[in-house]
Amino acid sequence: xxxxxxxSRLRDLAATAAEHAYAPxxxxxxxxxxxxxNGAVVTGCNVENCSYRLTSxxxxxxxxxxxxxxxxTIRLRAVAVANLNSAAxxxxxxxxxxxxxxxxxxxxxxxxxxxxxxxxxxxGELLPSAFRAAFLETGTKSSRPxxxxxxxxxxxxxxxxxxxxR
Numbered sequence: 319x320x321x322x323x324x325x326s327r328l329r330d331l332a333a334t335a336a337e338h339a340y341a342p343x344x345x346x347x348x349x350x351x352x353x354x355x356n357g358a359v360v361t362g363c364n365v366e367n368c369s370y371r372l373t374s375x376x377x378x379x380x381x382x383x384x385x386x387x388x389x390x391t392i393r394l395r396a397v398a399v400a401n402l403n404s405a406a407x408x409x410x411x412x413x414x415x416x417x418x419x420x421x422x423x424x425x426x427x428x429x430x431x432x433x434x435x436x437x438x439x440x441x442g443e444l445l446p447s448a449f450r451a452a453f454l455e456t457g458t459k460s461s462r463p464x465x466x467x468x469x470x471x472x473x474x475x476x477x478x479x480x481x482x483x484r
Contacts, residue, residue, distance in 0.1 A: 320353065320396045320405070320426050324353065324396070325396070325398070325426075325428060325438070326396035326422040327371070328383055328396060328397075328428060329350045329400060329428055329436065331351035331359060331398065332349040332350050332351040332361065332398040332399055332400035333350060333402075333483050334361070334472065335349025335350060335361040335362060335396075336347065336348055336376070336402050337349070337363075337375065337402065339376070339402075340363070340365045340366055340434050341366050342366060342400045343366050343368065343370070343418050344366060346364070346401060346405070346407075347363070347364065347401060347403070348363065348364040348375065348400070348407060349361060349364075349399070349400050350375075350377045350380040350397060350398065350399050350400075351365045351380070351382050351397070351398045352384055352394055352397050353379065353395045353396040354392050354393065354395060355393040355395050355479055356388065356392075356411070357385075357421025358384075358388060360376065360380055360383050360384040360387060361383075362379030362381070363379060365379060365450070375409075375410060375412065376399065376416060377397065377399065377413040377464050378408050378412070378413055378416050381419075381420060383418055385420075393420060393421065393422075394417060394420045394421035394441075395421075395425065396425065396427075396428065397409070397417060397421070397425065397428065397441075398428040398429070399427075399428065399429040399430070400430060401430060404430070405430070406429075406431050406433075408429045408431075408432060408439075408444065409427065409429065414444050415440070415445065415449070417441055417445075418441060418445055418449070418453070419449060421441050423440060423441055423448075424442065425442075429475075433464075446453040451464035
């Protein structure tokens, strides 16, 4: 359970993180604060790139930082998102999937709604039927135990893609 004081603190930390965002192109400065199961709080902000596809969202930056600081077994209890534009900004689809990797359906998500209104939901409500690692465990082995279906067969010399330089 996340009490009201922790919710307020997470929102404040996310807003502070947004002040450090690198957003020269969109000027949409976003921050995120994660509350981990061990009680630690980790923040992150968006980092844009002139090649827009390479932009990193605040939630993904915070998750990467949490893994770097606390290890790959982190679990999320709550996530707060804030922006300095007073715009609605729930986590985007890619961030929802990233959060699902380290959280569960009950993970609390705090975010600004229309006009900056304080909104909250759960990860399960934001991303119903999330794709999770457990799905890979049942579908990665072929009927032949010596061959993993994820293996890419070697290309033959006759395959034009085999010698093409990129």
